[in-house]
Amino acid sequence: MRAINGFIEWVFMFVAGSLFAVFITTIAYQVLARNYLGISVNWTDEVALLCFVWSVFLGAAVAVRRQVHYVVELLPEEFITTNNALRLFGSLACLPVVYVLVVHGQIFTGMGLRRSSISLGIPLAYVFAAIPVSGLAMALFLIEVIQTDLRRLRTGGAGEHQQGDL
Numbered sequence: 522m523r524a525i526n527g528f529i530e531w532v533f534m535f536v537a538g539s540l541f542a543v544f545i546t547t548i549a550y551q552v553l554a555r556n557y558l559g560i561s562v563n564w565t566d567e568v569a570l571l572c573f574v575w576s577v578f579l580g581a582a583v584a585v586r587r588q589v590h591y592v593v594e595l596l597p598e599e600f601i602t603t604n605n606a607l608r609l610f611g612s613l614a615c616l617p618v619v620y621v622l623v624v625h626g627q628i629f630t631g632m633g634l635r636r637s638s639i640s641l642g643i644p645l646a647y648v649f650a651a652i653p654v655s656g657l658a659m660a661l662f663l664i665e666v667i668q669t670d671l672r673r674l675r676t677g678g679a680g681e682h683q684q685g686d687l
Contacts, residue, residue: 522664526586537575537583582655582656585659586662602674606674619660620656632649633646
C-alpha cells in the first residue's frame with residue numbers, strides 16, 4: 522500500500538508542480554500581452570483556471586497523506602494515547618468529505634460534459650474531474666493514514682506523523 526501511495530503521491534506532485542508552472546507562465550503571458558503588447562488573450566484565463574484547480578486538488582490529496590492540513594492541538598503532547606485517539610478521530614472524520622468529493626464530484630463532472638468553456642471550447646468536465654480524482658486518491662491515502670493511526674494508538678506511539686511513517 523505504501524509503495525502504491527508513494528508512487529501516486531510522486532505522480533501527483535509532479536503533475537501539480539508542472540501545472541502550477543504552466544499556471545504562472547500563463548498568467549505572466551497574459552499580463553505581458555495586455556500591458557506591453559496591447560492585446561487581449563482570452564484563452565489564458567481558462568488555461569490558468571484549469572491548471573490552478575488541478576494543482577489545488579492534487580495538492581490537497583497529497584496533504585492528506587502527509588497529514589499537513591491544519592490541525593488544532595487540544596492537549597499537551599504528554600497525553601499520548603488521547604492525542605493518538607484524536608488523530609484517529611480526525612482521520613476518520615475525513616471520510617465523509619472524501620465520499621462527497623468522489624460521489625458528488627463524479628456527478629458534477631458528468632454535468633460538465635454538457636457545458637463547454639467559452640474560449641477553449643473544451644468540456645468543463647476536464648476541470649471538474651479534478652474533484653473525484655482527488656477524492657479517490659484521498660481515500661487511498663486515508664486507508665494508509667488510518668492504519669498508521671491505529672498502529673500508533675495500539676502501540677502507544679508518540680509524536681506526529683512523519684513522512685517515513687507513511
